[in-house]
Amino acid sequence: MIGYLKGYVTGIQKTGANRVVLILEVNQVGYELQVLPSLRQQLPAPSEVVQIFTHVQVREDNVALFGFGSAAERDLFRQLVAVSGIGAQLAIALLDTLGLQDLVQAIVSGNTRLLTKTPGVGTKTAERIALELKTKLAEWRQQSGLLTLPMAGPTVSVLEDVEMTLLALGYTNSEITQALQAVGQNTALAKNADVDAWIRQAIGWLSQ
8 A cells, every 4th residue: 555655735624513635646647635633834945845744544335635744643553543533533533633642642541531632532432442552552653662651751640630730720731741751850850740840840940
């Protein structure tokens, strides 16, 4: 199948509530790929060649191309659509809402509350994703060399309470991840299971 395409972006259009289609010209052929909405901000100037990693979905009545900014995103998408009841659109929504790092972390740690922040993902769906992918993604994450929050963040038992509190205070998932990684460099704090201590330090960093 097609692993990736290299070419020039000749058009981007929004075709649905959260569907973004990119047209990539490769050797005078225009390929239509559905991409993460967030990918638009990562694209180079129209005159520059871009590499898009691809997944081909073949159905009886349709062949669709999905595009990703990295091989890791594409591979995680494939893991998600292999879960019973998870279609391509829901997998795209999960990746776009949480991002690669946060999504993997949420699944591996069993943080179903964070997964349900994605539109269309209910508690039962989140639990099924965590149940089916937790072990697979823990192994895949290690093999792929992805940097993850626990290396410089709170333990899993503390992480969920800290995240939920900071989300309730209005911080975004991205801001929370950055804050916990930053304050987690403090060796004394990294060994501390005090939720309030993590929250105070994270808010302090975010307020700088």
